Amino acid sequence: MSEVKTAGLIFICFLLLHGFVAALNCTSPTPESLLNALEKELFPKKLLRPVKRFSDTLNVTINIAVVGILGVNEKAQSLTTFIWQIMEWNIEGLSWDEKECGTKRVSIPREKLWVPDVHISEFMDEDKSPKTPYVYLYNTGRVFDDKPVRVVSSCRLEIYTFPFDFQNCSLTFEPYLHFASDIKMIQGYAAEAILAGSRRVIQTRGEWELADIKITSSTLEISDGTYSDITFYIILRRRPLVYVVNLLIPSCFLITLDLFSFLLPPQSVDRSSFKMTLILGYTVFLLMMNDLLPVTGETTPLMNVLFSVSLALMVASLLETVFITAIQFSSSQYSAVPPWLSVLVLQYLAIVVCLPPKKKNNCITVSIPPRAADTAMNSSVIYSRAFQSISGGTPLEKPPPELALDELRKLSRDLKAIRLQMDKHFQGSNTSQEWQMIGMVIDRLLFGLYIIFISVSFITIVSLWIWNKSLEG
Incomplete structure (x- = not known):
């Protein structure tokens, strides 16, 4: 019995001296x-982590x-990518002579080895990529595991600057499962090398392009x-050209048409019908373009805000055109302009839009009544002649002056x-003129707001585009 224990201790010491496997x-x-040789020394131990002692940490390199x-x-706030996942780790104590065994590396089935349980924590769907059954095993005990992975991962998408996002x-x-004391993840190549390699092998040339990789x-x-x-x-960058051509440029054309519609006379009915069209x-x-816009519940893209404001x-x-048209045709029927509205629009807003108010006409028509004697005399003469022309005979010798x-x-x-009706018809009353002036100021104000909005939108879009191009360069 003592001999068996001695032999067991010697075997354990031998394993500790020579590593996980000899x-x-x-x-030949x-x-x-x-x-x-692998069937004898390595494959039976595939259930154990390939280290000398349980306290040893296995370093797994990932690329x-x-x-x-x-x-x-x-x-869904998700990203779908196709990657090559490359892992490397060492089997402690495993080695062979290249000349004695005839090769430096050999491909063996994956299920014959212990494989780290490394996964992607952002995974949201099943991996549907093709399975690779083999890994490379080098004569130094290095294991090289390279396999394709179709990753559907969760990603917090920021689409505020769409389509320049x-x-x-x-x-x-x-x-x-394994803690950091059991398995430690080690970075392989530098981020610049991974980015350059990815750009060489990337296959898709769609809406998105690979901008950068950080680790x-x-x-x-x-x-x-x-x-x-x-x-x-x-880090991905969206190609904005298709959205600029299909969304921004047509929208700018329609807004520009609406801007130039202010050149039509406001009292014309054609202006309102043109704007309705x-x-x-x-x-x-x-x-029609709703399918091209991103749909998300967290943030609203700047382009959607642009369309809504437009x-x-x-x-x-x-x-405003309907209001001005109503003023032009019915201002004479309105009551007097409220003082606060007159002050706000005609004194302040009119200066802002460079449209000074018209000066009021202070001319007063004065009629001087004739004298009573002249009136009576002229009346007698007029009615005498009128009666003579009607009767066809001699005029009355003495017409009644009171009549x-x-x-x-x-x-x-x-x-x-x-005369008063004609003056009101051609010159308009003061109330009508004030209402018409208010309509002109509001029309000019909205025209100025249109110009400012189009200018700011154009500058914003061009700036985002230039910023996108500078990051690409």
């Missing part, structure tokens, strides 16, 4: 000989290469222990009423 001895430099950017789902999505590689390593602390992880930040066309345009300005210009005076007064009042 150096392989091949009887043939695949069969190397496979037999990736972005092969394709398959899509970005703004509504950048998206920063992360892929975090970490062990699912950070960290440890996640929980109550039971800490996890080691490596995070790759995939533009609003209808802009609404149909937004409905539509609001079109509706406001139509309402002539009354008729003359009625005629004077009728003439004054006709």
Whole structure:
């Protein structure tokens, strides 16, 4: 019994001195000989972590290469990419002589080895990429595991600057079960080398392009222990040309047409009908282009705000045209302008829009009544001649002066009423003129707001485009 214990201790000491497995001895430099040696020394231990002691930490090196950017789902906040995942780790104590066994490396089935349980924490869907059953095993005990992975990962998308937006999505590689004391994730190549390699092998040339890759390593602390992880930040840039051509340029054309519609006379009915046609066309345009706009519940893209404000300005210009047209045709029926409105519009806003108010006409029509004697005499003469022309005979020798005076007064009042009506018709009352002036100031103010809005929108779009191009360079 003591001999068995002694032999067991010697075997354990031998394993501790030579590592997880001993150096392989091949009887001949043939695949069969190397496979037999692996079957004897390595494959039976595939359930154990390949280290000398349980307290030893296994270093797993991770690298990736972005092969394709398959899509970005703004509504689901997810990114779909196709990557090559490359992991490397060492099997302690495993080695063989290249000349003795006939090769420096050999491909063996993945299920024959212990493989780290490294996963991507942002995974949202099943991996549907093709399975690779083999890994490379080198004569130094180095394991090289390269496999394709179709990753549907969660990503917080920021689409405020759409279509000039950048998206920063992360892929975090970490062990699912093993703590940092068991498995430590090690960064392989530098971020610049991974970016250059990804750009060489990337296949898709769609809406998105790979702008940059950044790498950070960290440890996640929980109550039971800490996890080691490596995070790759995939920075994507959207190609904005298709959205500029299909969305921004047509929208700018329609807004410009509405801007030039202010050159039409405001009292014309054609101006309001023209604006109604533009609003209808802009609404149909937004409905047709709705599929091109991103849909998300967190942030509203700047372009959506631009379209909403443009539509609001079109509706406001139509309402203003209706208001001015009503003033032009019905201002004589309105009551007096409120003092606060007159001061605000005619004194302040009129100066802002460079439209000084018209000066009021202070001329007063004064009629001088004739003398009573002249009136009586003239009335007698007029009515005498009138009676003579009617009767066809000799005029009355003495017409009644009271009747002539009354008729003359009625005629004077009728003439004054006709003159006042004609003055009101051609010159308008003070109230009507004030309302018409208010309409002109509001029309000029909205025209200025239109110019400012179009200028700011154009400058913003050009600035975002230049900024996008500078980051690309």
